[in-house]
Amino acid sequence: MSEARSPLQRFFPWLLAIVSGVLWAVSFPKWNLQVAAWIAPALILLASLVAPQKPLTPAGPCWKKPFHLGRFQLGYVAGLAHYLTSLYWLLFIPHLPGAIAGWIAISLYLAVYPALWTVACGMLLRKIQNNAPDVFLSPSEFLHRLGATPAPRRLLWAFLCACAWVGWEMIVARMFTGFPWNLLGASQYRNIPLIQISSVTAVYGVSFLLVWFAVSLLCVCAAAYAHSKSPRSRDVILSPFPRLFDLAPPLLTVILVFIIGFRKATAPEPSSRTLKIALVQPSIPQTLIWDRSQNAVRFQQLIALSREALTQKPDLLVWPEAAVPELFRYDISTAQTLQELVREHRVHMILGADDASPKVESPQTYRDYNFYNSSFALDPQGNVIGSYRKRRLVMFGEYVPFLKYLPFLKYLTPIGDAGFLPGDAPNPFNLADLKTRVSVLICFEDVFPHLAREYFDGDLDLLLNLTNNGWFGESAAQWQHGANSVFRAVENGLPLVRCSNNGLTCWVDTSGRLYNIYYPDSRDIYGKGYKIVEVPLLPEGASRTPTFYARHGDVFGWSCFGLTALALLRARRKTT
Numbered sequence: 173m174s175e176a177r178s179p180l181q182r183f184f185p186w187l188l189a190i191v192s193g194v195l196w197a198v199s200f201p202k203w204n205l206q207v208a209a210w211i212a213p214a215l216i217l218l219a220s221l222v223a224p225q226k227p228l229t230p231a232g233p234c235w236k237k238p239f240h241l242g243r244f245q246l247g248y249v250a251g252l253a254h255y256l257t258s259l260y261w262l263l264f265i266p267h268l269p270g271a272i273a274g275w276i277a278i279s280l281y282l283a284v285y286p287a288l289w290t291v292a293c294g295m296l297l298r299k300i301q302n303n304a305p306d307v308f309l310s311p312s313e314f315l316h317r318l319g320a321t322p323a324p325r326r327l328l329w330a331f332l333c334a335c336a337w338v339g340w341e342m343i344v345a346r347m348f349t350g351f352p353w354n355l356l357g358a359s360q361y362r363n364i365p366l367i368q369i370s371s372v373t374a375v376y377g378v379s380f381l382l383v384w385f386a387v388s389l390l391c392v393c394a395a396a397y398a399h400s401k402s403p404r405s406r407d408v409i410l411s412p413f414p415r416l417f418d419l420a421p422p423l424l425t426v427i428l429v430f431i432i433g434f435r436k437a438t439a440p441e442p443s444s445r446t447l448k449i450a451l452v453q454p455s456i457p458q459t460l461i462w463d464r465s466q467n468a469v470r471f472q473q474l475i476a477l478s479r480e481a482l483t484q485k486p487d488l489l490v491w492p493e494a495a496v497p498e499l500f501r502y503d504i505s506t507a508q509t510l511q512e513l514v515r516e517h518r519v520h521m522i523l524g525a526d527d528a529s530p531k532v533e534s535p536q537t538y539r540d541y542n543f544y545n546s547s548f549a550l551d552p553q554g555n556v557i558g559s560y561r562k563r564r565l566v567m568f569g570e571y572v573p574f575l576k577y578l579p580f581l582k583y584l585t586p587i588g589d590a591g592f593l594p595g596d597a598p599n600p601f602n603l604a605d606l607k608t609r610v611s612v613l614i615c616f617e618d619v620f621p622h623l624a625r626e627y628f629d630g631d632l633d634l635l636l637n638l639t640n641n642g643w644f645g646e647s648a649a650q651w652q653h654g655a656n657s658v659f660r661a662v663e664n665g666l667p668l669v670r671c672s673n674n675g676l677t678c679w680v681d682t683s684g685r686l687y688n689i690y691y692p693d694s695r696d697i698y699g700k701g702y703k704i705v706e707v708p709l710l711p712e713g714a715s716r717t718p719t720f721y722a723r724h725g726d727v728f729g730w731s732c733f734g735l736t737a738l739a740l741l742r743a744r745r746k747t748t
Contacts, residue, residue, distance in 0.1 A: 184311065188219035189246045193253025199359035200258055201651030209359040213337065214386035220246040220290035221297065222314045247290030251283030258354055261647035266459050274568055282351065285340040292336045292740055293329075293387075299743035300325040318391065319398025323417050326391040330418065332739050334384035338376045338732035345620065349564060352619055354652060356382055361655040366426070367684050368433030370662040371719040373728035374621040380732065381429065384422040391418035437683040443708035447608055447633070449488045450481035451688075454495065455674040455700035458642045467497035473700075475509065481702035482517045487606055489514070489521045490671045493545070493614050493640040496525035500548055501556075511554030520603050521550040524614065524638040526592075527561065542593045545570060547612045547638055549601040558602065561595025562614040564623060569643070598627045607712050613637045618657040618668070621726070628664045628722045630715040634707060635666050640673040646698045650675025658684045665719040667707050674698045679705050 192215035199209035220243045256279045265271035301321055318326065337356070345352035357378030360366055369377040395418060454474050460466050474495060482489065498506045500523070514521050527546035535541055545562040565571050571591035600611045611627035611634075618624060618637045627635060637657060641650045654676035661668040661680040668680040676697055678688045688705045690697060710716055 185219045185222055185246050186249060188215060189250040190253045192216045192219055193250040194257050196250070196254045196356075197257035199356075200354050200648070201655055202648040204362070206359055206363065209356055209382050211386050211389065213333075213356070213383045214390040216247060216250045216286060217290060217293055217333070217387060218311070218314075218390060219250060221294055222311045243294050244287045244291050247287035248283050250290075251286035252279055254286070255279035255282045258648075258652070261644045261649040261652075264645040264647050264649070265643050266457075270568065278351070282344065285344050289333075289336055289340050292736065293333045295743045296332050296336070296739055297329055299739075300329045312397070315394040315397040316401060319394035319396070323395070326395070326418050327388075327421060330384055330387040330391055330422070332736065333387045334380045335732040335739075336736040337383040338380050338729055339736040341376055341379055342726065342729045342733050345622065349567065350620060352621070353616070353656065355379055355656075358652075358656050358659060361658040361684065364437050364684055365430045365433035367659065367662055368436045369429050370659050370684075371436075371665060371721055374663050374721050374726060375659040376621075376726070376729045376732070380728075381422065381426055385419075385426060388418045388422045392416060437685075441682060441708070442711060442714070444711040445709050446706040447488060447606065447709055448484075448486045448704065448706050449490060449669060449679075450478070450484060450486035451490050451669070451671045451677050451703045451705060452477050452481060452495075453492065453672060453674060453677045453699075453701055453703070455698060456642055458640075461494065461497075461640075461642065464497075471497050471506070471509075475513065477700065477702055478513065481704065482513075482519060484704045486519060486704060488603070488608075489517075489519050490636065490638070490669070491521075491523040492671045492673045492677075493524035493547075493638040494526065495523055495673070499528055500525035501527060510550065514550050514552055515554050518552045520552060520606060522601065522610065522612065522636060522638070523548055523550075524640070527559065543591070544595060545592050545614055546595075547614060549603065549610075551603075552605065557604075558599060560599040560601070560612045560614070562592070562617065563595045563597075564617050564620060565592055565594050566615065600627070600629070600632060608633045608709065610634055610636050613660075615639050616653065618660050618670075619653070621659065621663055621721075624660040625664060625722055625725060628666065628718065630718065632666060632716065633709050635660060635664070635668040637668060637670045639670065639675075641675040642673040646674075650697065654678065654686065658686065663719065663721045665716060665722065667709075669705065669707060674700075677703055679707055681708075 192212050195208045195215065196212035197203075198205045199207075199212065256275070259275060259279060262275040262278070263271050265274070297318075301317070341352070341355050344350065345355070355375050357367075357370075357375040360378050360382070366381070367378055369381070373380070452474065454470065454477060456470050456473075460470060474491060478489060478491075496506060500506055500510075510521065510523070524545075524547050527544045528541040529544075530541055532540050545565070547560045548556055549558040551557045562570075567573055598611055600609050602609055609631050611632055613624060613627065613635060614637075616639070618635070618639075624635065639653065641653060644650070650672065654670065657668060657670060658680050661682055662684045665682050667682060670676055670678055670680070676689065678686050680686055688703050691699070691701050691703065
């Protein structure tokens with residue numbers, strides 16, 4: 173095979189990498205081109221595997237095998253195009269230097285994962301091709317070689333590529349506290365039958381199916397291309413059936429998952445009672461939240477909206493994350509106002525508010541306190557019956573990492589050298605008068621599958637997400653956040669209610685359907701107002717049967733990770 177490369181051959185992989193990354197991004201809200209997620213992984217692979225492979229062997233005893241820089245670079249470009257596009261809403265943060273720095277930094281970091289995926293897939297492909305020479309291939313040469321590979325080996329490769337994708341999603345959900353935002357499977361949040369598999373595999377199972385299908389489709393195209401170039405088929409109309417052999421396993425699996433999911437999603441759930449909830453969305457700009465001189469004004473706006481909502485006689489009144497301007501437990505005026513509100517209307521209340529605890533016996537300044545992003549529950553008598561402290565904090569939004577060693581970092585964030593400490597455990601609220609048990613997830617805690625699972629117990633009635641998406645204006649962040657949270661309801665078999673400062677205030681049933689997305693008289697999700705939602709609950713005294721995922725956790729995800737690691741170790745021993 174010739175090493176001479178035309179300009180088209182040189183630039184085609186880079187252009188394809190960018191296009192595939194953007195295609196991956198538009199499968200998520202607001203674009204919602206869900207079909208793109210079924211082909212984008214294949215295009216990323218195609219871009220990286222037809223790239224010029226330049227083995228680079230760094231000096232040092234730890235490096236004994238070549239690292240394929242060209243393949244990594246193309247996967248990295250695809251990942252960077254994806255994250256810069258899908259996370260554009262970070263630029264809406266009202267602190268421009270930090271917004272730009274954060275947008276670029278997190279995109280540069282996250283792009284490493286799909287880049288490593290392309291390297292892993294390349295290694296696995298060489299293995300199934302009996303350690304074929306790792307040289308530059310034009311697109312036609314690559315397709316011909318892949319298509320000429322025995323079909324069972326192609327099947328194995330496509331399956332392992334899907335395992336490897338799930339493996340990197342498992343890591344990105346945990347590394348450096350984790351950022352599992354827009355995992356590939358979350359793009360299918362509106363495909364209700366398909367996402368029912370999440371009750372067994374979490375969102376990772378949907379990602380697996382998408383990648384398995386996409387890579388198998390690439391193999392089908394390669395097989396058809398190789399067949400068309402064989403002397404026996406030049407004058408014959410190609411029969412599609414032999415070439416579709418690669419696609420049969422994932423396609424049949426998707427169909428089976430869809431059928432089972434459809435039956436599950438349409439099966440009636442036992443319910444003899446409902447919980448009527450008033451969700452208040454104040455739509456307070458983040459700049460106003462930081463302006464302490466406006467605290468009284470925004471607090472009175474919340475009270476006014478709440479009084480209007482309480483005319484509907486709800487069982488529970490909910491305010492979003494950080495709704496209370498002052499420290500609820502320490503500001504007497506704030507506490508008295510809220511206690512009078514719930515006593516007057518005989519209503520339970522859950523609200524988001526900051527909390528503090530002294531670090532020393534006689535605190536003098538704010539530095540003598542630890543601060544927490546918290547939520548509180550009040551009973552109709554105005555008593556505080558529970559509190560919860562957020563456990564998973566937002567880097568540079570709620571704390572600054574390495575501040576002791578890198579003090580200049582405080583200038584890249586609007587919080588300066590202030591910040592919160594994390595809570596240490598779930599703390600469900602028992603609303604005894606309502607015979608209801610609620611677990612609260614604050615901010616983006618509802619995008620972590622393994623974290624939300626920790627809040628489940630057999631007596632829990634629903635998950636409640638309190639969030640403040642006012643940081644991001646009227647962008648796709650609110651829609652993407654809501655799409656991610658859909659899977660927590662399906663994974664745990666629990667209704668999930670969302671109360672946001674601005675954005676997707678709504679509720680999600682146990683099958684992942686979104687309800688009360690818009691206000692009755694508007695298609696605007698960002699404006700201020702309130703919504704009255706009625707969430708069905710199990711009959712009184714009944715325990716909720718845990719899903720497979722709620723019982724056993726990430727068995728599927730870690731199995732994919734382990735299988736990928738074993739396959740790569742085996743391929744590594746046999747290559748070069």
